[in-house]
Amino acid sequence: xxxxxxxxxxxxxxxxxxxxxxxxxxxxxxxxxxxxxxxxxxxxxxxxxxxxxxxxxxxxxxxxxxxxxxxxxxxxxxxxxxxxxxxxxxxxxxxxxxxxxxxxxxxxxxxxxxxxxxxxxxxxxxxxxxxxxxxxxxxxxxxxxxxxxxxxxxxxxxxxxxxxxxxxxxxxxxxxxxxxxxxxxxxxxxxxxxxxxxxxxxxxxxxxxxxxxxxxxxxxxxxxxxxxxxxxxxxxxxxxxxxxxxxxxxxxxxxxxxxxxxxxxxxxxxxxxxxxxxxxxxxxxxxxxxxxxxxxxxxxxxxxxxxxxxxxxxxxxxxxxxxxxxxxxxxxxxxxxxx
Amino acid sequence: xxxxxxxxxxxxxxxxxxxxxxxxxxxxxxxxxxxxxxxxxxxxxxxxxxxxxxxxxxxxxxxxxxxxxxxxxxxxxxxxxxxxxxxxxxxxxxxxxxxxxxxxxxxxxxxxxxxxxxxxxxxxxxxxxxxxxxxxxxxxxxxxxxxxxxxxxxxxxxxxxxxxxxxxxxxxxxxxxxxxxxxxxxxxxxxxxxxxxxxxxxxxxxxxxxxxxxxxxxxxxxxxxxxxxxxxxxxxxxxxxxxxxxxxxxxxxxxxxxxxxxxxxxxxxxxxxxxxxxxxxxxxxxxxxxxxxxxxxxxxxxxxxxxxxxxxxxxxxxxxxxxxxxxxxxxxxxxxxxx
DNA sequence: CTCCTAAATGATAGCGCTGTCATTTGTCAA
DNA sequence: TTGACAAATGACAGCGCTATCATTTAGGAG
Numbered sequence: 072x073x074x075x076x077x078x079x080x081x082x083x084x085x086x087x088x089x090x091x092x093x094x095x096x097x098x099x100x101x102x103x104x105x106x107x108x109x110x111x112x113x114x115x116x117x118x119x120x121x122x123x124x125x126x127x128x129x130x131x132x133x134x135x136x137x138x139x140x141x142x143x144x145x146x147x148x149x150x151x152x153x154x155x156x157x158x159x160x161x162x163x164x165x166x167x168x169x170x171x172x173x174x175x176x177x178x179x180x181x182x183x184x185x186x187x188x189x190x191x192x193x194x195x196x197x198x199x200x201x202x203x204x205x206x207x208x209x210x211x212x213x214x215x216x217x218x219x220x221x222x223x224x225x226x227x228x229x230x231x232x233x234x235x236x237x238x239x240x241x242x243x244x245x246x247x248x249x250x251x252x253x254x255x256x257x258x259x260x261x262x263x264x265x266x267x268x269x270x271x272x273x274x275x276x277x278x279x280x281x282x283x284x285x286x287x288x289x290x291x292x293x294x295x296x297x298x299x300x301x302x303x304x305x306x307x308x309x310x311x312x313x314x315x316x317x318x319x320x321x322x323x324x325x326x327x328x329x330x331x332x333x334x335x336x337x338x339x340x341x342x343x344x345x346x347x348x349x350x351x352x353x354x355x356x357x358x359x360x361x362x363x364x365x366x367x368x369x370x371x372x373x374x375x376x377x378x379x380x381x382x383x384x385x386x387x388x389x390x391x392x393x394x395x396x397x398x399x400x401x402x403x404x405x406x407x408x409x410x
Numbered sequence: 411x412x413x414x415x416x417x418x419x420x421x422x423x424x425x426x427x428x429x430x431x432x433x434x435x436x437x438x439x440x441x442x443x444x445x446x447x448x449x450x451x452x453x454x455x456x457x458x459x460x461x462x463x464x465x466x467x468x469x470x471x472x473x474x475x476x477x478x479x480x481x482x483x484x485x486x487x488x489x490x491x492x493x494x495x496x497x498x499x500x501x502x503x504x505x506x507x508x509x510x511x512x513x514x515x516x517x518x519x520x521x522x523x524x525x526x527x528x529x530x531x532x533x534x535x536x537x538x539x540x541x542x543x544x545x546x547x548x549x550x551x552x553x554x555x556x557x558x559x560x561x562x563x564x565x566x567x568x569x570x571x572x573x574x575x576x577x578x579x580x581x582x583x584x585x586x587x588x589x590x591x592x593x594x595x596x597x598x599x600x601x602x603x604x605x606x607x608x609x610x611x612x613x614x615x616x617x618x619x620x621x622x623x624x625x626x627x628x629x630x631x632x633x634x635x636x637x638x639x640x641x642x643x644x645x646x647x648x649x650x651x652x653x654x655x656x657x658x659x660x661x662x663x664x665x666x667x668x669x670x671x672x673x674x675x676x677x678x679x680x681x682x683x684x685x686x687x688x689x690x691x692x693x694x695x696x697x698x699x700x701x702x703x704x705x706x707x708x709x710x711x712x713x714x715x716x717x718x719x720x721x722x723x724x725x726x727x728x729x730x731x732x733x734x735x736x737x738x739x740x741x742x743x744x745x746x747x748x749x
Numbered sequence: 750c751t752c753c754t755a756a757a758t759g760a761t762a763g764c765g766c767t768g769t770c771a772t773t774t775g776t777c778a779a
Numbered sequence: 780t781t782g783a784c785a786a787a788t789g790a791c792a793g794c795g796c797t798a799t800c801a802t803t804t805a806g807g808a809g
Contacts, residue, residue, distance in 0.1 A: 077795060088759050093797060103757065120526040124466030125795035128764045133463060143495055144488045153483050156509045167506060170495045187459035295690035324690065331670070331695040351634035351663065356670040416765060427789050432767060442787065464765035467794045 076119045085113040096121065123165075127189070134164050136192045136377055137185040141173040141261065145292075146321075147347060147366055148196070151218065154370025155194065162378060164191055171196070173261055179204045186211050192377035198222045198229075199262045214380030216373040220263055221392050228380070230373045230391040234263045237362050237395045238270030241316050241344050244360070244397045246278055249405050250314035250342050254285040256301045256326065257318035258293035264318045267346065271316060284309055293318070298325015306333070314342035314403070320349040323359055327402070342403040357401035365393045415458045424452045435460065462504075466528070473503050475531045475716055476524040480512040480600065484631075485660075486686055486705055487535070490557065493709025494533065501717060503530055510535070512600055518543045525550050531716035537561045537568075538601045553719030555712040559602055560731050567719070569712045569730040573602045576701050576734045577609025580655050580683050583699070583736045585617055588744050589653035589681050593624040595640045595665065596657035597632035603657045606685065610655060623648055632657070637664015645672070653681035653742070659688040662698055666741070681742040696740035704732045 082089040087106060095102045095110040102110070113119075127133040138155060140148040152168070159166050167190075169181035179201050185193065186207055193208070193215040200208070208215050208226045220231040245253050255271050257264050268286075275281045287301045298321065305312060317323040323345030330337050337343055337357055345352055348363035372391055380386060421428040426445060434441045434449040441449070452458075466472040477494060479487040491507070498505050506529075508520035518540050524532065525546055532547070532554040539547070547554050547565045559570040584592050594610050596603050607625075614620045626640045637656065641664065644651060656662040662684030669676050676682055676696055684691055687702035711730055719725060 075795095078797095079795080089795090090760085090797075091758060094758085097797090101757075106757085120523070122467070122795055123527055124463045124472060125764090126797075127463030128461070128467050128766085129795075129797040131764070131797095144485075144492050146483075149483045149488050153509075156482055156507075160509065165506060167504060168495075170492075170499065184459070188462055296693045299693045321690070325693060328693055328695045351660070354635045354638045354664060354667055356667045414765095417767095418765080428765090429767075429790085430788060433788085436767090440787075445787085461765055464794095465767075467796085468765075468767040470767095470794070 075122075076117045078119075078121070081110065081113050081117060081119050084117065085110045132189055133191060135167050135188065135190045136164050136194065136374070137167050137169060137188075137190045139169045139171055139178055139181055139185075139193070139195045141171050141196055142292075143168065143170050146349060147364075150366035151370040151373075154367035154372075155374045156370075157367075158371045158374035158378070164378065164381075173259065175199065175201050175204070179207070182207050189213075191381050192216075194218055194373050194377060197262055198225075200226075214377050216376050218369055218373045220266070221390055225390055228373075228376050228386060228389045228391075230369050230376065230393060232364065232393050232395050233270075234266035235270035235273075237346070237364070238267030238316075239274045240270075240395070240397050241267075241346070241362050242271040242274035244399060245314050245316060245342060245344060245403060246274070246280070248338075248342060248399070248403045250403070251280055252282070252285065252312045253280060253314045253316060253342075254287065254305055254312050255316050255318070256298065256305075256322050257286075257288045258291055258297050258322060260288055260290065267318055285312060293322050295321045295325040295328065298322035298327075299329040300325075302326045302329035302333075312341070314344070316344045316346075318346055320345035320347050320352055320359075320361055323361065323402075324351065324355060327355055327359060338402050338405050342405060344397075344403055348398050352398075353400065355402075360400045360403040361398055363396045363398050365395075369393055414461075415456045417458075417460070420449065420452050420456060420458050423456065424449045471528055472530060474506050474527065474529045475503050475533065475713070476506050476508060476527075476529045478508045478510055478517055478520055478524075478532070478534045480510050480535055481631075482507065482509050485688060486703075489705035490709040490712075493706035493711075494713045495709075496706075497710045497713035497717070503717065503720075512598065514538065514540050514543070518546070521546050528552070530720050531555075533557055533712050533716060536601055537564075539565075553716050555715050557708055557712045559605070560729055564729055567712075567715050567725060567728045567730075569708050569715065569732060571703065571732050571734050572609075573605040574609035574612075576685070576703070577606030577655075578613045579609075579734070579736050580606075580685070580701050581610040581613035583738060584653050584655060584681060584683060584742060585613070585619070587677075587681060587738070587742045589742070590619055591621070591624065591651045592619060592653045592655060592681075593626065593644055593651050594655050594657070595637065595644075595661050596625075596627045597630055597636050597661060599627055599629065606657055624651060632661050634660045634664040634667065637661035637666075638668040639664075641665045641668040641672075651680070653683070655683045655685075657685055659684035659686050659691055659698075659700055662700065662741075663690065663694060666694055666698060677741050677744050681744060683736075683742055687737050691737075692739065694741075699739045699742040700737055702735045702737050704734075708732055 078089050078092055082092045092110050095107050099107050142148050171178040182204050190213055192213050195217055196219050198217055215227040217229045220234050221229055257268055287305050315326050323343050326343050335341050343359055345359055345361035348361035352359040352361045417428050417431055421431045431449050434446050438446050481487050510517040521543050529552055531552050534556055535558050537556055554566040556568045559573050560568055596607055626644050654665050662682050665682050674680050682698055684698055684700035687700035691698040691700045
């Protein structure tokens with residue numbers, strides 16, 4: 072293995088000082104074009120790659136953008152991650168993912184570790200950090216974007232949407248489509264799920280349609296299986312229900328499968344609405360209504376905001392609301408019959 | 411923001427030299443118990459966290475384990491990732507994921523970047539790296555585990571299973587269950603998909619059941635939608651088919667939805683078999699047969715192998731075959747009728 | 750020409766830690 | 780008590796880069 076090429080090797084070969092090479096690489100515009108090109112040629116010829124550890128030590132700043140998410144398997148976050156990776160991979164910045172497993176304390180622990188490494192930027196999920204976490208982040212001198220939801224009082228920047236509004240919109244959709252006995256299925260009550268539920272509740276209450284027996288929740292994480300089980304549980308409790316809003320698409324698919332098994336007609340006997348609008352919703356049988364969210368775009372946007380802030384660009388919008396759309400499909404297209 | 415606590419701060423407070431603190435943290439056993447405890451107390455009190463950049467620079471070795479995977483959204487890899495994160499998060503090592511997007515050249519590029527950072531270890535997907543990548547990895551002086559599949563000639567270590575055997579086993583299962591006109595649906599023909607197809611082909615050929623018109627492939631990435639479309643395509647081409655083996659579970663679910671729409675009876679008119687045995691397969695209607703693979707365990711195992719090797723432990727088994735199981739469910743449980 | 754200013758380049762000193770070798774301390778046999 | 784050897788600890792240099800300040804060069808104005 073040939074000895075590692077260092078900055079000084081490049082400098083020597085190009086006939087300039089080390090610091091000039093350093094500058095040519097980091098801020099080309101402050102080096103004269105002639106020198107810049109000569110250096111670039113040598114860099115290419117020798118295959119020089121800067122040592123990130125040395126850079127970090129000397130500049131007290133790494134090229135790492137930390138990302139804290141609650142799950143590395145949940146579709147919602149992997150979609151966001153894809154957007155983050157896609158945006159970061161054309162730059163010199165590396166993404167480092169921390170998995171908080173829906174624990175605010177684990178988030179705090181990871182935050183400490185990340186911050187001790189002087190990250191270039193940080194992307195964290197949600198707006199419900201612990202007091203300590205918030206303090207840590209306020210003291211941090213790197214750009215920070217909170218993703219997944221919006222709120223007032225951002226730590227620095229935010230990209231997301233209102234989960235409360237989304238839950239309310241789903242409820243309104245069901246009511247407009249003629250459903251009256253609307254159940255709500257929710258797994259893993261993370262803060263965002265709770266806000267969607269709150270939005271749902273506020274709407275059904277206002278319409279005089281609220282009924283606590285129609286709420287099914289569990290701390291287990293969401294899955295298709297869970298959708299089946301929740302359906303069974305609800306139906307064992309009451310048959311007086313004509314629709315289900317699911318806090319996640321996989322639950323909705325589970326409800327659909329269970330309905331098929333029990334020969335419950337969707338959408339006539341039971342309307343189904345999911346959340347996130349995963350790809351499969353459109354091709355299910357029948358196609359399932361869902362609330363579309365913009366997960367990949369959220370990742371892209373958040374990353375761009377961090378990178379812009381690192382570059383010192385002024386932040387036009389510190390809070391970006393990406394919105395959502397209720398995509399009404401056949402699963403909530405009820406025939407004309409008494410409500 | 412209080413000044414960062416350094417090693418020397420701890421050393422001073424504990425009344426020892428810096429190097430002793432360094433040793434107490436990295437190799438506690440070579441420091442006397444009394445001193446070790448005194449140092450640990452000071453570390454806790456001051457909240458000292460070592461600077462990874464300085465460590466990396468001084469020791470020419472980072473605490474980063476690089477992971478190269480083709481996709482950050484594909485379920486298969488996110489499950490593996492979960493195993494990797496779970497195993498790594500109890501250690502001082504950080505995971506850094508590189509997304510090759512199924513491109514061997516991108517993989518090579520990322521490999522160069524990763525290796526230039528002197529990673530503690532590397533986990534790469536598959537066994538089909540470019541010549542250059544292989545050379546780079548052979549020259550690297552860190553442990554490397556290839557995951558997802560097995561083969562002879564590992565670069566260093568391997569954890570996976572034989573995709574060819576898995577494809578063959580699925581084919582055998584269908585034949586045993588009485589299917590004779592067995593189609594094969596495959597998206598994104600990555601090397602592993604191709605090997606599963608090859609295993610399938612070898613079995614149907616041996617049984618005299620091979621028919622090229624029953625092969626449906628596409629470079630598009632797999633999805634439920636794709637399963638629907640492939641079903642339509644196949645049926646527009648021929649109706650002489652009694653089963654489908656899908657190279658991915660989401661395709662299988664798509665086939666199921668399309669069958670439901672077309673009122674094709676599963677399993678009597680068409681048997682369906684997926685691959686990976688995602689959670690939803692067991693609760694679909696009817697439950698879908700699939701080939702179960704051990705993705706999370708693969709991630710855990712690979713990470714443990716890397717960590718053990720870093721720690722200098724002898725490698726008991728450099729090649730670990732995790733196997734697979736055909737989980738026969740109702741979707742391939744055909745009633746008694748002429749084949 | 751000279752002087753002044755800005756642009757370009759360089760010299761120097763670390764960043765916080767660990768590798769290496771040197772020194773001190775402790776233990777035990779003779 | 781002494782010497783030999785291992786265990787424990789320390790001194791020092793330097794990993795590869797960049798921040799900071801110093802110096803040189805270029806480009807006009809007068």
